[in-house]
Amino acid sequence: MAREAYFLTTPIFYPNGAPHIGHAYTALASDAIARFQRLDGKDVFFLTGTDEHGQKMQQTANAEGLTPLALADRNSQRFRDMMGALDVSYDDFIRTTEPRHTAACQAIWRRMEEAGDIYLGSYSGWYSVRQEAYFDESETTVGPDGVRREPLGSPVEWVEEESYFFRLSAYQDRLLALYEDQPDFVGPRERRNEVMSFVRSGLKDLSISRTTFDWGVPVPGNPKHVMYVWVDALTNYITAAGFPDEAAPRWRYWPADVHVIGKDIVRFHSVYWPAFLMSAGIALPKRVFAHGFLFNRGEKMSKSVGNVVDPFALADQYGADQFRYFMLREVPFGQDGSYSHDAIVTRINADLANDLGNLAQRSLSMVAKNCEGRVPEAGALTEADEALLALADALPATCRTAMASFALHTVLTEIWSVVAEANRYFASQEPWILRKQDPARMATVLWVTAEVLREVGIMTQPFIPNASGKLLDLLAVAPEDRVFARVGAEGRLAAGTALPAPSAIFPRYVEPEAA
Numbered sequence: 194m195a196r197e198a199y200f201l202t203t204p205i206f207y208p209n210g211a212p213h214i215g216h217a218y219t220a221l222a223s224d225a226i227a228r229f230q231r232l233d234g235k236d237v238f239f240l241t242g243t244d245e246h247g248q249k250m251q252q253t254a255n256a257e258g259l260t261p262l263a264l265a266d267r268n269s270q271r272f273r274d275m276m277g278a279l280d281v282s283y284d285d286f287i288r289t290t291e292p293r294h295t296a297a298c299q300a301i302w303r304r305m306e307e308a309g310d311i312y313l314g315s316y317s318g319w320y321s322v323r324q325e326a327y328f329d330e331s332e333t334t335v336g337p338d339g340v341r342r343e344p345l346g347s348p349v350e351w352v353e354e355e356s357y358f359f360r361l362s363a364y365q366d367r368l369l370a371l372y373e374d375q376p377d378f379v380g381p382r383e384r385r386n387e388v389m390s391f392v393r394s395g396l397k398d399l400s401i402s403r404t405t406f407d408w409g410v411p412v413p414g415n416p417k418h419v420m421y422v423w424v425d426a427l428t429n430y431i432t433a434a435g436f437p438d439e440a441a442p443r444w445r446y447w448p449a450d451v452h453v454i455g456k457d458i459v460r461f462h463s464v465y466w467p468a469f470l471m472s473a474g475i476a477l478p479k480r481v482f483a484h485g486f487l488f489n490r491g492e493k494m495s496k497s498v499g500n501v502v503d504p505f506a507l508a509d510q511y512g513a514d515q516f517r518y519f520m521l522r523e524v525p526f527g528q529d530g531s532y533s534h535d536a537i538v539t540r541i542n543a544d545l546a547n548d549l550g551n552l553a554q555r556s557l558s559m560v561a562k563n564c565e566g567r568v569p570e571a572g573a574l575t576e577a578d579e580a581l582l583a584l585a586d587a588l589p590a591t592c593r594t595a596m597a598s599f600a601l602h603t604v605l606t607e608i609w610s611v612v613a614e615a616n617r618y619f620a621s622q623e624p625w626i627l628r629k630q631d632p633a634r635m636a637t638v639l640w641v642t643a644e645v646l647r648e649v650g651i652m653t654q655p656f657i658p659n660a661s662g663k664l665l666d667l668l669a670v671a672p673e674d675r676v677f678a679r680v681g682a683e684g685r686l687a688a689g690t691a692l693p694a695p696s697a698i699f700p701r702y703v704e705p706e707a708a
């Protein structure tokens with residue numbers, strides 16, 4: 194039977210600078226979703242990449258004395274490297290400067306034109322180069338320095354140019370019907386409410402081309418114009434699926450199951466993008482899910498404050514798994530969150546080193562010493578044994594439910610509640626005392642503990658792939674058995690299986706000065 198397709202995307206990032214922790218957060222959360230769905234048996238296509246056109250890229254390149262493409266080449270590679278450093282298992286990395294993408298942009302443009310939704314006009318307004326967007330005068334304010342700025346603080350300038358427009362105003366009712374008919378099209382709920390009130394307040398036609406610079410995809414039939422960077426950027430999602438070749442093998446993945454984005458770009462993904470697709474007669478993505486913003490000890494990150502954190506340094510300092518675990522456990526996915534060194538260390542030492550690492554270490558060393566390094570033989574199971582196994586067996590179902598609303602933190606809470614229960618079980622069964630008094634019962638307790646560790650090891654793979662892999666190695670679980678379908682009675686550890694010598698899966702974090 195063909196496996197169910199699952200297509201998820203990250204935003205394509207601007208490579209006008211190095212990746213920062215915000216980009217890392219989106220990428221590793223998306224990766225956890227992609228890995229989860231693969232382990233749950235889906236045929237996953239996980240897309241990420243870089244958004245390389247636009248005035249901002251051109252200006253940054255000029256300032257650095259580079260061509261825009263040279264700047265994009267250099268920084269796009271850094272994004273790819275970051276994905277590697279954080280174990281982000283993408284299937285395709287798209288760059289908007291690739292020929293396949295130019296073709297897709299021109300094809301969707303022509304379709305929107307054929308639908309009668311594109312016309313030539315002229316545009317004037319307050320434009321922010323940094324946001325690559327026009328703002329209403331009412332949205333801008335003039336600061337004490339005399340500079341007019343948009344709500345997020347970047348300067349705006351008055352721009353007047355001939356421009357193509359997209360008839361967005363014609364899509365208001367269809368968009369509102371979409372949000373009504375598919376209440377989870379935009380999530381979480383706060384974002385949906387914002388989008389609906391924005392659309393209800395009335396949509397103006399959208400300026401979708403520029404003539405003041407040329408670093409972009411040429412408008413078909415009028416190369417004096419380049420496409421507005423957001424038409425170009427959003428189209429990446431269908432380029433990667435093979436558009437306009439609807440016979441392409443990857444077209445089976447479209448429509449995307451979810452576009453994972455940050456809350457700063459909700460409007461582009463849940464208003465403009467579905468309108469473009471409706472116009473072009475292309476199926477809409479199933480969901481758009483916006484996560485919150487990260488703050489450094491509660492402060493907004495900015496280059497001028499000097500608190501922009503380098504994801505490579507974090508992965509180096511704490512370990513990629515540890516950093517991934519922290520970000521996904523600490524911050525409820527969808528809400529804003531904060532991180533700090535102390536919070537990261539507390540999580541690593543409490544949840545990973547103590548709760549999971551120690552339990553594995555203690556129980557598996559007992560197996561090594563007292564059971565000839567083989568999976569012990571379980572005798573009759575007690576109520577306590579059955580109760581713990583039942584909790585662990587239920588994990589795929591409970592985690593799937595949490596994942597259905599992208600509650601990544603809840604998935605982790607569910608798994609760690611089983612880890613906590615396993616610790617309580619191990620402490621109350623006292624296998625180290627049973628060793629002398631009742632070795633057969635000790636073997637049963639060790640088997641139950643190892644079996645629960647197997648199930649936990651499978652379920653934690655989306656979040657901490659390396660440590661989970663190591664744990665499953667210690668339990669001699671075959672690669673093909675490391676899937677959710679093997680959690681439960683079907684996959685039980687077989688008594689007598691030889692196990693490798695136990696070793697620590699999570700070292701405690703020790704401050705360098707104290708080491």
Ligand code: ME8
Binds near residue numbers: 204426
């Ligand atoms: O917007 N906290 O690219 P971009 C959490 N190219 N996430 C953050 C963050 C923070 N402080 N800062 C950034 C673009 N992000 C466009 C996208 S898509 C068709 C085009 C994350 O490089 C978050 O996912 O500015 C946000 O949406 C994205 O980076 C913006 O990346």
